[in-house]
Amino acid sequence: MIKTAEEVLNVAGAKLAIVKGGSGKPLLIFHDELGYPGWMTWNETIAHERTLYIPLQPGFGKTPRLEWVRTFRDLAGFYSQVVRELKLDPVDVIGYSAGGFIAAEMVAADPKIFSKMILVAPMGLKPSEGEIMDIFPITMRTHLRATVADPAGTPEFLKLYGGEMTPEQFEAFEEARAESARIGWEPYMHNPALPYLLHGTKTPTLLVWGTRDRVVPRGCIEEYTKAIPAARVATIENAGHRPEIENSTEFVKIVSRFLSE
Amino acid sequence: MKVGYFTERPVRWIAEEVILRNGGHFAVSNKYFDRERASEDYNYFIDENLYAEELGFDIVALNEHHGNPFCMGSVMNVEAAILARLTKKARILLIGNPLPVIKHPLRMAEELAEIDLISRGRLITGWVRGAGSEQFFNNANPTYNRELFEEAHDFIVQAWTRPGPWRYEGKHFHYRHVNPWALPYQQPHPPMWIPGTLSPETVRWCAEKGYPYFGLGTSLGPTCDLWDYYADEAAKHGYEAGSENFGYVLPTFVAETEDKAQELGANFLFGGGQNSFARVEHTLPPGYNSKEAIRKLAKQPQGSWLGISGDKMRGQSEEVEIDPEAVRQKLLPGFQKAQKAMQLVIGTPKSVLPKLKSILTVLRPGSLVIFSVQGPVPNADRQTSMRLIAQEIIPALKEHAKSIDLVDAFERKPGSIKLTSGTSRRPVSDRGPLKELGLA
Numbered sequence: 001m002i003k004t005a006e007e008v009l010n011v012a013g014a015k016l017a018i019v020k021g022g023s024g025k026p027l028l029i030f031h032d033e034l035g036y037p038g039w040m041t042w043n044e045t046i047a048h049e050r051t052l053y054i055p056l057q058p059g060f061g062k063t064p065r066l067e068w069v070r071t072f073r074d075l076a077g078f079y080s081q082v083v084r085e086l087k088l089d090p091v092d093v094i095g096y097s098a099g100g101f102i103a104a105e106m107v108a109a110d111p112k113i114f115s116k117m118i119l120v121a122p123m124g125l126k127p128s129e130g131e132i133m134d135i136f137p138i139t140m141r142t143h144l145r146a147t148v149a150d151p152a153g154t155p156e157f158l159k160l161y162g163g164e165m166t167p168e169q170f171e172a173f174e175e176a177r178a179e180s181a182r183i184g185w186e187p188y189m190h191n192p193a194l195p196y197l198l199h200g201t202k203t204p205t206l207l208v209w210g211t212r213d214r215v216v217p218r219g220c221i222e223e224y225t226k227a228i229p230a231a232r233v234a235t236i237e238n239a240g241h242r243p244e245i246e247n248s249t250e251f252v253k254i255v256s257r258f259l260s261e
Numbered sequence: 262m263k264v265g266y267f268t269e270r271p272v273r274w275i276a277e278e279v280i281l282r283n284g285g286h287f288a289v290s291n292k293y294f295d296r297e298r299a300s301e302d303y304n305y306f307i308d309e310n311l312y313a314e315e316l317g318f319d320i321v322a323l324n325e326h327h328g329n330p331f332c333m334g335s336v337m338n339v340e341a342a343i344l345a346r347l348t349k350k351a352r353i354l355l356i357g358n359p360l361p362v363i364k365h366p367l368r369m370a371e372e373l374a375e376i377d378l379i380s381r382g383r384l385i386t387g388w389v390r391g392a393g394s395e396q397f398f399n400n401a402n403p404t405y406n407r408e409l410f411e412e413a414h415d416f417i418v419q420a421w422t423r424p425g426p427w428r429y430e431g432k433h434f435h436y437r438h439v440n441p442w443a444l445p446y447q448q449p450h451p452p453m454w455i456p457g458t459l460s461p462e463t464v465r466w467c468a469e470k471g472y473p474y475f476g477l478g479t480s481l482g483p484t485c486d487l488w489d490y491y492a493d494e495a496a497k498h499g500y501e502a503g504s505e506n507f508g509y510v511l512p513t514f515v516a517e518t519e520d521k522a523q524e525l526g527a528n529f530l531f532g533g534g535q536n537s538f539a540r541v542e543h544t545l546p547p548g549y550n551s552k553e554a555i556r557k558l559a560k561q562p563q564g565s566w567l568g569i570s571g572d573k574m575r576g577q578s579e580e581v582e583i584d585p586e587a588v589r590q591k592l593l594p595g596f597q598k599a600q601k602a603m604q605l606v607i608g609t610p611k612s613v614l615p616k617l618k619s620i621l622t623v624l625r626p627g628s629l630v631i632f633s634v635q636g637p638v639p640n641a642d643r644q645t646s647m648r649l650i651a652q653e654i655i656p657a658l659k660e661h662a663k664s665i666d667l668v669d670a671f672e673r674k675p676g677s678i679k680l681t682s683g684t685s686r687r688p689v690s691d692r693g694p695l696k697e698l699g700l701a
Binding site: 136137138139142167168170171174175177178179180181182185186 | 397400402403404405541542543546547548552555556558559560
């Protein structure tokens, strides 16, 4: 098991908590709208080749909320400062769901910030068909279960959520949901200007999407491919919104191949 | 003491089963809306409030909810404006306008000023944060709920008191030309009474401002605790809180016989009653509650209120079919329990009067608002209840209030009794009777 460490960096005017682990070239990871769930199989596998930098989003419990951040674009601006201050740029990035939205906002504002960009079931664009699932007026149970295609048949899902929830987990979830609502309430988890701002993005981009995703519809992927025509799409059959835990073997294969090209 | 009349103006034509199957009132489809019945009842409820005035109630109170057959009032200022014109002396109490979900404080200031002008100064304007479900209905960001509430309130007070035109660049609201040409009749502005269900943050805010706080049918013991909290906070601001700082809204139904009162009064639990106002996922939007409140919820066993337990997460199915009859059976014990706890008061004038007296003794509110029955109760029975309360209960109740020195916010201005440092405040409630009522 690779050793990971959580540190607090004084960076970009904030005290940013960040989880680091692995060896090799840095790989920046933006977790999703529910926060960093912990070190899973996909982290462990990729961390043999790369050093994972996983910042814990401000307002999600570990890093204090930044009141001035009121939109995903603000948050992207903050993270861009972080990347520059840490002299990571250009860096490879994986963004999950709302984390994909963050990465897309970053590359739209600073086309040279990423060397390669992997967006996994990214939010951020209004889908051409369907809607991004509204995660706020549903219970956590409904939400979490909707994130994977087959809750009972997904061991890592059960490992994360199949036990009784501790008060600490509960609070962390509520904080994550609240902060996601604060900056993503309206327009809901997308930025109408983003397709235009992404125009001309040259960063090699991979879009990963599970064919049974109930949170982010295929229409979001369509919009990303329209905004970034050079982007490639990798679909994972029968996975839902979290292919990295639902089919980590296939997920890691796709991601590693793209990163090593 | 002032006694008010209040009804949620319930939708009376919907089948209870529809609400029970929905798991709550909020989000019941408006495909069940009946234009004819609605038109009839909007008019009826205006008339009912006029009848309350005729019977001698000092106050008629209105509220509003959104997307919810629990309450027909969706824009209470419309009804308030009509009552402002048609009533003669009753004060019009709004409990209250949900500032964060309306999101337009300048418009609110204008509407209320017009109501106050038409009524020639009889408006009492209350503010609320809006129920959780209303944040969804109105797309109001729940994480800014309290900020929106406070900023809107502060803005309205300014809009009413500071000569314009002036410019406003706030955090959530922005106006380049504030200069309303409708200002309140009352100076400097209408009184503000704040209803709530015991959120300490709101109580603290009221105490700081010296605004009377109204418990919305809250249980007696915890209400006493919150009154104490209010009074302690008031003391920090240099004044002594008294009955003028408190009000209480109490679900009450009276009939000529005990049996009839129980039969019709059971409609307080129509569709599950207050507790099924909205399903849990609509009740607590993310960020709507303070961190402290979330911490308390998190410590409840298994956090099961949000449906999180290992078993449920592992299970196969998502949807649970609701059996309306089973829900009804579960409601019955709750109905008796609520009466025992005096959160519902139902009976004949003879059995109800001593209960109301006890509540006044314990909570010492300067104003009491009678909350009329929910559900499909016919007009005649609603009016009988109003008449019996007005004629056979209120006179004796007011005598009792006088004997225990309950003064309202018009008889004594809240905050007017200064408290010099070093002196201790007087009690604001009397827990004594709770023991003999079996509620200690």
